[in-house]
Amino acid sequence: xxxxxxxxxxxxxxxxxxxxxxxxxxxxxxxxxxxxxxxxxxxxxxxxxxxxxxxxxxxxxxxxxxxxxxxxxxxxxxxxxxxxxxxxxxxxxxxxxxxxxxxxxxxxxxxxxxxxxxxxxxxxxxxxxxxxxxxxxxxxxxxxxxxxxxxxxxxxxxxxxxxxxxxxxxxxxxxxxxxxxxxxxxxxxxxxxxxxxxxxxxxxxxxxxxxxxxxxxxxxxx
Amino acid sequence: xxxxxxxxxxxxxxxxxxxxxxxxxxxxxxxxxxxxxxxxxxxxxxxxxxxxxxxxxxxxxxxxxxxxxxxxxxxxxxxxxxxxxxxxxxxxxxxxxxxxxxxxxxxxxxxxxxxxxxxxxxxxxxxxxxxxxxxxxxxxxxxxxxxxxxxxxxxxxxxxxxxxxxxxxxxxxxxxxxxxxxxxxxxxxxxxxxxxxxxxxxxxxxxxxxxxxxxxxxxxxx
DNA sequence: TTGGTGTTATTGGTTCAACCAATATACCAA
DNA sequence: TTGGTATATTGGTTGAACCAATAACACCAA
Numbered sequence: 293x294x295x296x297x298x299x300x301x302x303x304x305x306x307x308x309x310x311x312x313x314x315x316x317x318x319x320x321x322x323x324x325x326x327x328x329x330x331x332x333x334x335x336x337x338x339x340x341x342x343x344x345x346x347x348x349x350x351x352x353x354x355x356x357x358x359x360x361x362x363x364x365x366x367x368x369x370x371x372x373x374x375x376x377x378x379x380x381x382x383x384x385x386x387x388x389x390x391x392x393x394x395x396x397x398x399x400x401x402x403x404x405x406x407x408x409x410x411x412x413x414x415x416x417x418x419x420x421x422x423x424x425x426x427x428x429x430x431x432x433x434x435x436x437x438x439x440x441x442x443x444x445x446x447x448x449x450x451x452x453x454x455x456x457x458x459x460x461x462x463x464x465x466x467x468x469x470x471x472x473x474x475x476x477x478x479x480x481x482x483x484x485x486x487x488x489x490x491x492x493x494x495x496x497x498x499x500x501x502x503x504x505x506x507x508x509x510x511x512x513x514x
Numbered sequence: 515x516x517x518x519x520x521x522x523x524x525x526x527x528x529x530x531x532x533x534x535x536x537x538x539x540x541x542x543x544x545x546x547x548x549x550x551x552x553x554x555x556x557x558x559x560x561x562x563x564x565x566x567x568x569x570x571x572x573x574x575x576x577x578x579x580x581x582x583x584x585x586x587x588x589x590x591x592x593x594x595x596x597x598x599x600x601x602x603x604x605x606x607x608x609x610x611x612x613x614x615x616x617x618x619x620x621x622x623x624x625x626x627x628x629x630x631x632x633x634x635x636x637x638x639x640x641x642x643x644x645x646x647x648x649x650x651x652x653x654x655x656x657x658x659x660x661x662x663x664x665x666x667x668x669x670x671x672x673x674x675x676x677x678x679x680x681x682x683x684x685x686x687x688x689x690x691x692x693x694x695x696x697x698x699x700x701x702x703x704x705x706x707x708x709x710x711x712x713x714x715x716x717x718x719x720x721x722x723x724x725x726x727x728x729x730x731x732x733x734x735x736x
Numbered sequence: 737t738t739g740g741t742g743t744t745a746t747t748g749g750t751t752c753a754a755c756c757a758a759t760a761t762a763c764c765a766a
Numbered sequence: 767t768t769g770g771t772a773t774a775t776t777g778g779t780t781g782a783a784c785c786a787a788t789a790a791c792a793c794c795a796a
Contacts, residue, residue: 301581301749303569327776338751340562343778347525347566351573351597353679359777360759369667374676375573375597394671401627402620445591449616454596457575521758523778549747560780565749581748582788 295468302337306345308383309335314354314365315380321367325355328363352376374458381462395462396514400507402455407487407503410446411496418446422488432480433471439484443503446491470513479509517690524559528567530605531557536576536587537602543589547577550585574598596680603684617684618736622729624677629709629725632668633718640668644710654702655693661706665725668713692735701731 300308313319325331332342346363349355353371357363368376381388410418425438437460444452470476483506490498522530535541547553554564568585571577575593579585590598603610632640647660659682666674692698705728712720 303749329776340565340752341750343562344566344569344749347569348573351570357777358759359757360775362759362776369675370663371679372676373597373679374673375595377672377676391672394673397671398624398673398677401623405623441592449619450599450613451596451616451620453591454594454599455620457593457595525778551747562781563779566778579748580788581786582746584747584788 295465303341303344303348306335306337306342307348308379310345310349311352311354311376311379312383314368319365321365321370323365325363325365352379378458378461392462395459396511399459400504400511402452403507404500404504406447406452406456407443407491408496408500409449409452410443411491411494411499413448414446414491414494418442419492421445422492426485426488431471432477433467435484436467436471436480439488443487443491466514470510473513476510476513479506517687525563525566525570528557528559528564529570530601532567532571533574533576533598533601534605536590541587543587543592545587547585547587574601600680600683614684617681618733621681622726622733624674625729626722626726628669628674628678629665629713630718630722631671631674632665633713633716633721635670636668636713636716640664641714643667644714648707648710653693654699655689657706658689658693658702661710665709665713688736692732695735698732698735701728 310319319325326334328339328342328346332339335342346355346357350357352375353366353373354368354376355363355365377391381391414422421442422439425435425442428435428438430438440456440460441453444456471480483502487499487502487506490496490502532541541547548556550561550564550568554561557564568577568579572579574597575588575595576590576598577585577587599613603613636644643664644661647657647664650657650660652660662678662682663675666678693702705724709721709724709728712718712724
């Protein structure tokens, strides 16, 4: 299995550097950044390159710019979002065991609910989607992704889909490792069949329990 | 009460326009965008302005660029995130009653859990924070924000904080309306006292129930 | 057929220089 | 104290040029 290499351009690097400054507390909320012209000169990049980085940080809720005034650091505890957390975890995966624990905790809350809602709301199209996944020739890891996605979509709540995307982004590397173990593969294959059956049958209680069990299993392995 | 006016840059407008194209299906996943030089010319903005918009869309999970190749539309159901949902809701608030329902549903799942965890994990510093909020001279709406934030922080899970930020962003306009009604204010004030008391006492079961009740009340009013 | 080697055109990434437009600041006048 | 005015500062936008990765193609060799 090969995984895409992570190529970074200059503006990404600039963004990462500023994110680190803010998260580490070197730049404090409310503080004003030096003028763009000055920052770009000090970082030895063009002003436009810096500006592209700043646009990203704006979306992450880290700062806001006012024409004629300046660029202010925001308090990420007030305005940060899950994308920011993703960026933080990407940069130093190992040094944030706390955040991973937090994510697992939320997943434990959300995913069983998602499965329950899927069983309650699944449409005819959803049922077909599940059946197609089960008979497909995909690898276990691909199937796992597809099953979870189908569950999120059947749940009939757009947030499930976006929250699942978040989980997938966080654990995408981990999946390679997890599914390299034969026992985990077997457990997953059984899980796919069982939960699809429950959701197709509209058995929300079982669906919730099955999801809960597989999460418990996966957390132990982790 | 006055509310901040929403000033938009050119690049924001460009971003909005492309978002709409993607969400509406005019631009399909996998499709290649025309070259930057061409798009910027057609939209009558400079290439740099367009590029700043593109950087935002990248963070929202809507597209990805490859030097030497082109810019590709991603499937937002695979890679979209909650920030994207926020942007969609900002643009046409009224035309997305479904998404609001979805958000309320998730809030109903998360917030009671958050309150429960807060009661279990609150530190001495958290307790002081609650007490200070209660005796402060803030308006009800400000107090409400502060209480929810204190709960999220006491919950000892960084995701609670970011998820709360998301809810606050979505409902920030709604709050003005909600707290203009005297009865709602009274309910909230009682809620603030009750839940703070429960969390300080470490009574997780009560905290969960109190949060659940106030959400039920607020949803009815909505 | 397969894989390597150039060549060329296309396209995103970056730089530079200049100007526009909103804001802050200091100062002045009523 | 309030509101206007001139000036400097700062983010926003534009234009042109060049850099660097990629695609597409032709060609060749094993």
